[in-house]
Amino acid sequence: MGTRKFFVFSLFFLGLFIFIASGFAQPKVIKIGAIYPLSGNLATTGLDCKRGVEMAVEIINGKYDLSLPLAKTEGLPNLGGAKIEVIFGDSKGDPRNGMAEAERLVTQEKVVAVIGAYQSAVTKTASQATERLKIPFVNSDSTSPTLTERGFKYFFRPECTDTIFAKNQFEFLQDIKKKTGMKLESVALLYENTEWGANVGKEEQKYAKEFKYKVVEDIPYSQNATDVSSEVGKLIKAKPDVLLHASYITDAILYTKTFKELGFSPKGFATMAGYLEPDYLKTVKSDGNYMVVRSTFALDLAKRKPLVAQVNDLFKKKYGMDMSGNAARSFTAPFVVAEAINRAKSTDPEPLTKALTETNIPGDQIVNPWKGIKFDSKTHQNIYATGILVQIQNEQYFTVWPFDMASKDVIWPFAGWKK
Amino acid sequence: MPEQLLQQIVNGLLIGFIYSLIAIGLTLIWGVMNIVNFAHGDFLMVGMFISFWLYTLYGLDPLFSIPICTVALFVLGLLIYRWIVSKVMKGPMLAQLVVTFGVSIFLANLAVYLWTPDFRLIDKPLLSGTWNIAGINLSVPKFVATIGSVIASLFVFLFMKKTKTGKAILATEMDREAALLMGINTERINSLSFGLGAALVGIAGAFLSTYYYIYPQVGGTFGLIAFSIVALGGFGSIEGAFIAGIIVGLAQTLGGFIFDPAYKYAIVFMIYLIVVWIRPQGLLGW
Numbered sequence: 001m002g003t004r005k006f007f008v009f010s011l012f013f014l015g016l017f018i019f020i021a022s023g024f025a026q027p028k029v030i031k032i033g034a035i036y037p038l039s040g041n042l043a044t045t046g047l048d049c050k051r052g053v054e055m056a057v058e059i060i061n062g063k064y065d066l067s068l069p070l071a072k073t074e075g076l077p078n079l080g081g082a083k084i085e086v087i088f089g090d091s092k093g094d095p096r097n098g099m100a101e102a103e104r105l106v107t108q109e110k111v112v113a114v115i116g117a118y119q120s121a122v123t124k125t126a127s128q129a130t131e132r133l134k135i136p137f138v139n140s141d142s143t144s145p146t147l148t149e150r151g152f153k154y155f156f157r158p159e160c161t162d163t164i165f166a167k168n169q170f171e172f173l174q175d176i177k178k179k180t181g182m183k184l185e186s187v188a189l190l191y192e193n194t195e196w197g198a199n200v201g202k203e204e205q206k207y208a209k210e211f212k213y214k215v216v217e218d219i220p221y222s223q224n225a226t227d228v229s230s231e232v233g234k235l236i237k238a239k240p241d242v243l244l245h246a247s248y249i250t251d252a253i254l255y256t257k258t259f260k261e262l263g264f265s266p267k268g269f270a271t272m273a274g275y276l277e278p279d280y281l282k283t284v285k286s287d288g289n290y291m292v293v294r295s296t297f298a299l300d301l302a303k304r305k306p307l308v309a310q311v312n313d314l315f316k317k318k319y320g321m322d323m324s325g326n327a328a329r330s331f332t333a334p335f336v337v338a339e340a341i342n343r344a345k346s347t348d349p350e351p352l353t354k355a356l357t358e359t360n361i362p363g364d365q366i367v368n369p370w371k372g373i374k375f376d377s378k379t380h381q382n383i384y385a386t387g388i389l390v391q392i393q394n395e396q397y398f399t400v401w402p403f404d405m406a407s408k409d410v411i412w413p414f415a416g417w418k419k
Numbered sequence: 420m421p422e423q424l425l426q427q428i429v430n431g432l433l434i435g436f437i438y439s440l441i442a443i444g445l446t447l448i449w450g451v452m453n454i455v456n457f458a459h460g461d462f463l464m465v466g467m468f469i470s471f472w473l474y475t476l477y478g479l480d481p482l483f484s485i486p487i488c489t490v491a492l493f494v495l496g497l498l499i500y501r502w503i504v505s506k507v508m509k510g511p512m513l514a515q516l517v518v519t520f521g522v523s524i525f526l527a528n529l530a531v532y533l534w535t536p537d538f539r540l541i542d543k544p545l546l547s548g549t550w551n552i553a554g555i556n557l558s559v560p561k562f563v564a565t566i567g568s569v570i571a572s573l574f575v576f577l578f579m580k581k582t583k584t585g586k587a588i589l590a591t592e593m594d595r596e597a598a599l600l601m602g603i604n605t606e607r608i609n610s611l612s613f614g615l616g617a618a619l620v621g622i623a624g625a626f627l628s629t630y631y632y633i634y635p636q637v638g639g640t641f642g643l644i645a646f647s648i649v650a651l652g653g654f655g656s657i658e659g660a661f662i663a664g665i666i667v668g669l670a671q672t673l674g675g676f677i678f679d680p681a682y683k684y685a686i687v688f689m690i691y692l693i694v695v696w697i698r699p700q701g702l703l704g705w
Contacts (some may be wrong), residue, residue: 043536220681229430230675261558279538
């Protein structure tokens with residue numbers, strides 16, 4: 001064999017070796033995009049959601065003895081152990097940025113699916129972009145009912161909608177009436193005026209009528225106010241039995257302080273979102289006690305679902321804090337996407353979308369208190385999603401409703417502000 | 420219900436005086452240098468954080484950290500002027516316009532980096548609780564903040580009218596070249612007023628920290644409102660900013676209470692539009 005021939009020959013084998021080695025040793029990386037408000041007013045919320053996603057991806061990519069989908073194997077077994085990589089996009093809490101980020105993630109980063117985006121208003125625009133680009137969007141942290149009413153082909157939502165939450169709130173009030181014999185006749189609605197809050201207000205109006213409660217005040221407001229005494233003044237004047245408040249974190253803090261300062265004490269507070277964030281209790285401390293908040297997750301669910309405690313232990317080890325409702329919500333989407341990719345054995349949009357529509361994850365494989373995840377064939381809304389209500393007692397969240405899931409009795413009526 | 424109406428007027432005044440103090444700092448900088456300080460809200464945030472950390476780390480109540488906040492913000496303002504703004508003043512118009520914007524983004528993101536985007540609250544300040552006077556709830560920290568703001572505003576007013584340096588600042592505001600010809604060191608006046616403007620917002624920050632939550636983006640809305648107050652009161656007019664701050668505070672709470680809270684900021688900006696329509700230079704501008 002001449003030197004020249006030998007050289008070409010060995011080069012060929014070397015090339016072949018590298019080719020094969022790369023095929024075996026380095027499993028494919030599948031990119032998923034995630035949009036959250038990582039800076040701006042909702043930056044703490046965004047960080048919370050991001051942690052939920054990162055925790056989920058770590059479980060998917062690693063080997064864990066958990067009942068979650070894909071936890072027991074490293075990566076996606078049907079794709080040669082391919083790993084999931086999440087590329088984050090920052091919406092800054094603004095729908096326009098959310099849309100631009102969705103486009104960037106799909107066209108430049110070449111992600112195969114997008115998850116996010118916490119605020120319903122941002123999810124709305126971002127998912128418009130992905131729908132146009134024919135890329136699946138799985139949303140497990142926005143609740144506005146309109147999102148799944150658009151008939152989008154590539155949009156899926158495992159999370160509960162506000163229609164269900166609003167109904168839950170009134171069912172809860174009915175149950176309270178039955179339990180305590182207390183008269184509850186009027187409610188006041190207070191909500192932030194973007195996509196999410198405004199729709200909550202609409203749903204609450206609807207159910208107030210259905211359950212025969214008088215709406216004595218209906219106040220939409222723009223978030224990030226410097227002072228909310230005029231809103232609270234109106235509430236005091238209206239004297240509702242119960243306040244239904246839908247707010248993000250900044251307003252939740254400011255309103256709680258103003259309620260106390262001006263002495264607004266109805267018989268109870270039924271709230272949403274902002275009141276569930278770790279920063280809320282850290283900031284207002286004991287003033288947050290007795291607030292009833294809607295949720296799809298609570299740590300005390302661990303009593304009937306050991307998985308909740310197992311995941312929370314991992315989370316706590318990694319971030320030094322308990323998993324919040326927000327982190328738990330965002331935690332769900334990566335599993336839905338990865339499980340569908342694994343079943344589709346492909347990352348192409350069409351088979352992936354088809355696999356998503358056929359999703360059927362049983363209840364024991366998710367941290368949420370649902371029967372499972374299965375999408376409605378038309379709206380792509382999870383048909384099993386329901387809400388629970390938690391109450392803050394001694395600066396901790398406890399499940400109080402539905403009563404048969406409760407770990408503590410609800411404290412009702414509100415005892416008034418302590419000086 | 421007159422009681423609630425009275426309550427709203429009280430609340431309007433309580434927030435209005437704080438607005439005034441923030442806006443006076445802004446109008447001072449604008450008046451002297453013709454520069455819009457977009458970082459004004461972020462100066463407020465820095466003041467609040469200084470007060471927060473002094474409390475958390477050394478147990479110093481916000482009330483006593485006011486002098487420290489004032490001096491710290493004065494130095495910060497001075498340094499930012501010397502190192503950044505004064506350099507750009509020689510550059511093109513556009514650079515002058517955007518330089519403080521850059522400072523704003525830098526400060527807010529530095530705060531996120533250093534202190535995380537978390538929300539904080541000074542949990543047990545010396546001043547807390549609510550007085551109930553004839554059915555009106557008066558928050559103690561807000562009341563003290565209001566008194567403090569009035570004193571600080573009065574001090575600035577007297578400083579400008581009575582002292583030689585104050586008069587020099589006013590002269591520079593009116594006519595920079597004439598002031599220069601009269602032997603006023605306008606460069607010194609520039610840095611002094613930038614520092615003074617920052618110091619004032621530092622005082623406001625220390626007071627706000629006794630009852631408002633603190634996080635890196637807290638300055639945004641306050642900054643925006645301060646701009647409209649300065650425009651409403653007349654660019655560069657200290658008395659104008661003082662009065663306009665109170666008007667905006669009252670318009671916001673009363674407007675929100677009588678009409679719809681969703682429109683409260685719209686009402687504020689409508690008043691601004693009407694004033695500018697009739698008096699383009701603002702209430703007390705020249």
